Amino acid sequence: MATGTYYLPQGHEVDIFMRAASKRLPVLIKGPTGCGKTRFVHHMADTLGRSIHTVACHDDLTATDLVGRHLIGAGGTYWQDGPLTRAVREGGICYLDEVVEARKDTTVVLHPLSDYRRVLPIERTGELIEAHEDFMLVISYNPGYQNIMKGLKASTRQRFIGLNLDYPDEPNEVAIVCQESGIDREIAERLVKLGNDLRRLKDLALEESASTRLLVYTAMMIRDGLGERQACLSCLAEPLTDDTETLVAIRRLIEAHFE
């Protein structure tokens, strides 16, 4: 379909996103780290021919960072739009990545934008901007237990169409790893099997799972000539845990997969 960013669909997410876009509804994407959320949004932006304004949310992010601020220039003070305001005016996808990291008072500015009003009031300037017809709000977060103390307000959540992404199933993940790294299919299959073995450890070691992203990185390093076991150790084992015992288990696991 699209010539732009490569994305292999896991289910109906592309279709649902298209419908949400045409109905001008905002979208919430849930999924563990490195499962393709960002990639998906970029792919959809390409497909829809819209620009994308990404904001990586963090705990010091304020509403000002989203909406804009006054600056002082040579000719006195002037107003500068933030990424959200820019998307609202010009159209395009405003993508708030890891939105639960932002303070709750920050996300409240999204409310009038994400219901039928589709407006953005700017307190500082007194302006009320009506959203461009191509404006679309997309937020994402990882619903893992690390975020249980954060979460989104129900009143925020209930303004969005929800999409739940997870790590792709085995054949899809193999295809993705091959495509992204150019590695042999056989090695990709091994890597994905190893990845799925590692995902079983999630309960046990209280760590994040091995993401598709890590598998892609590992494949890229192998493709570049790094030994398979070494690549797995550096790209999979070490980023996943600091726990010596878990590392021993993972090292054994890697050795079981790769001769």
Added chain:
Amino acid sequence: MEEFVGRLWHRFVTRATPCGYEAAGVELDEVKPALSAYHRALGGASAQQIMTAWHRPIERKRGRAKRLPGLRRKHMLSWQDEQGLYLPPKIAYYPEKELNESLYFWLAALSTQVMVVEHWLIDNLKASATLLQRYPGLRNPYQELVTATIDMAASQIHLSDRDRGTGLIELLSRPEYGPDRPFDINQPVAIPLWLYPAPRREVCAEVIDDLAQQDATSGKLIRLPNVRRQAFRVDDRRKTDGLLVFKMDSLFSRAEQVNVDRLQDDTMDDDCHSAAHDLDIISLSRQRRAGGSNVRFDLDLPSPQYDDLPVGDGIKLREWDYKKQRFRPAYCLLQPMVEDRAEPSALPSHLREPARHLIRQFSSLDLNKTSKNRQPQGEEIDLDHWLATTTDPEQSPDPDRYYKSRGARARNLACLLLADLSLSTDTPLDGDQRIIDVIRDALLLFAEALNRTRDRLAIYGFSSVRNKQVRYHVLKNFAEPHTDQTRGRIMAIRPGFYTRLGAAIRQSCDVLKLQSAEQRLLLIVSDGKPNDIDHYEGRYGIEDTRHAVVEAKQRGIVPFCITVDTDGNSYLPYLFGNNGYALVQDATRLPSLLPQLYIRLTSANRHFQ
């Protein structure tokens, strides 16, 4: 011929076990954490724990009378059942440590390829072949193990080169070919690389007798393989009031001293104090239960003479009855209690090193990092505020506060740790610890770690005897500092009765609500499902607990459960949500994992303004 080889193997295995290469030996305990992670990753059942095996005979199918000499001899075998993978306490077959360790990992891997070993030979060959095919990286280590095993056998029993060519050895080297020539597959042989059928019940008893003897001589604590199951059975035997049967004699002797006021009815309609007592204001009295308190005791309960000191008259709490889809109001009597006789105690020596480590970690953690804008002084300039004031002075409330200050204001978090102290915590773990011991260590370490932060901590424990007494033990309240006094109280925890989790959660929420905190975390340390000896079991207990959890969330409290129940995945998602719990597979790691979990739950959450 095979019989001959079989006998040789027997000799080899029985001899090699005790007097192998001790120095190069590897103990199960050393590798257990890594081993259980490995086992799980390869697809091993999450309910299976790594356990210690014992010497036992290889069992034969009933009805086969033909006996091989020495067949009743005992071997250090490996096997598995639904609860565990049983591996030798120590492996010292080979001169290289690496190989001995490798055998543990091989056995753990092998166990993931076969659910139930029914046939000692066929099942092992099949499992080995699939494993080697699925994990090509295992081929070399496996061949090394086979070679070493054969060498070992040869050196121990002077197996000649010719004898090495026997079917058994060929089979080991190439399991994928299967038994390709006449081979008496019904003569089991103990091979260290294989898993054997789990012991049958009747045999178990016999083995246990043996163990008791061995126990006495070696002085090492060896436990029955199915204590865990038995403990549960005791819990479930409701009609006879389960364990209370066993405790009856001692209770009667105590009952003579006390005027026992038995409750006739399950409901408590007269009005005690209904409001939540502020447990944090209790003042401890050394004056002991003069004349007994107003709390009514049941025969099931220890007499006040021997029990913790009850604080107040108890608190009535409601309970959710899912069958009627409504609450039973004021149905549970929760009795706050405190062990006032606990001697103040320092941190036990085995926890000092881990505690030092944690304290270092928690002190360096910037848990309290929070930046406050618009400060009169601080490390950074608050450009936003300066700009706002400059561009629109009318609108700005705080002129001259142009700084951002880090840590000017600590995060305001209150955490209540609620520990399950029910009877099931008496269950032994592999090793010489019981669940209650790891819970105790976990509480002690957790308190040490949190002591280094500005987060506020209270620790309570609970167990229950029907709705009449939900025993709610104050170990450390929010108001008191963590001292040898509180340490002593934690040291004194012991397994109690049952698990009326809903009531304990409701009370904990009331206590948490009294804290003026912006974030309230209720951490529950548990070892199993909610249950009690009345109707509070199965679905009833689950539904009431779930209700209590939902109420907690509605009150702005974040409940999170950390459990050592390997079966937890089957009901915890329903109680706490998919992300509301963590399961610790190897209970002995609870003490080290609990503080780490706390960091993960709270540290990214720094922004309160």
